[in-house]
Amino acid sequence: MNQKGILIVVSGFSGAGKGTIMKELLKKYDNYALSISATTRGPREGEVDGREYFFKTREEFEKMIAKDELIEYAMYVNNYYGTPKAYVEEQLNAGRDVILEIEIQGALKVKEKFPETLLLFVTPPTAEILKNRLVGRGTETMDVIEQRMKRACEEAEGMEKYDYYVVNDVLEDCVEHVHQIIQAEHSRSYRNIEFAEHIKRDLKGE
Known part of the structure; x- marks a missing residue:
């Protein structure tokens, strides 16, 4: 079977371990290919154009919006961030599975545009574990942690719109689980219509 790649969107609570899972998977x-976002924010030290981000001017980014060259985009703290369509399509056509790590609203926009997108939601086993992980990072004040927990409550409202839940308890098991979900998706009947047609013709001796 000639396999085209699958577009996978990964979302989840802050502190659920999305980034770590993706890093280990790659x-x-x-x-797998991790989608590279375009942004209008300036590069930070050590960041390279085309590796961490595609760095664009505001004018270039707005042209991309006008030409419908982005799968989704949003504005955070006065800077645009978005997913360029061309890069994703190039990777998918090369047979690679492309992973986008974005929040729920963006994920649902992608699913609207590309109905075959696979949506995965990463969550820790319990709310207590989530809070402990956020505290354990040691990078945020208790105020910020409380805000993130409050945000998690809001985000949980959209969980049932996802295709699969990924419970991140033991990292290695979780990475393997994500890989197995994606591999199984490749065998879905609607992703293999051409193959089915080929078999039918073959059976008829055409």
Whole structure:
């Protein structure tokens, strides 16, 4: 079967371990590509154009919006962030599974535009574990942590719109679980219509 890549959107609560799971997945398997976002914010030290982000001027970014060259975009703290369509399509056509790590609103916009997108929601086993992980990071004040927990309550309202839940308890098991979900998706009947047609013709001796 000639496999085209699958577009996968990963969302989840802050502190659920999305980034760590993606990093491990990419390290362990070579068929995944992490989508690179375009942004109008300036590069931070050590960031390279086309590696961490595609860095754009505001004018360039707004042209991309006008030409419908982005799968989704949003504005955070006066800067645009978005997912360029061309890069994603290039990777999918090369047979690679492309992962976008975005929040719920963006994820649902992507699903609207590309109904075959696979939506994964990452969550820790319990709210207590989520809070402990946020505290354990040691990077945020208790006020910020409380805000993130409040935000998690709001985000949980959209959980049932996702195709699969990924419970991040033991990291290695979780990475393997994500990989198995994606591999199983490749065998879905609607993703293999051409193959089914080929078999039918073959059976008829055409």
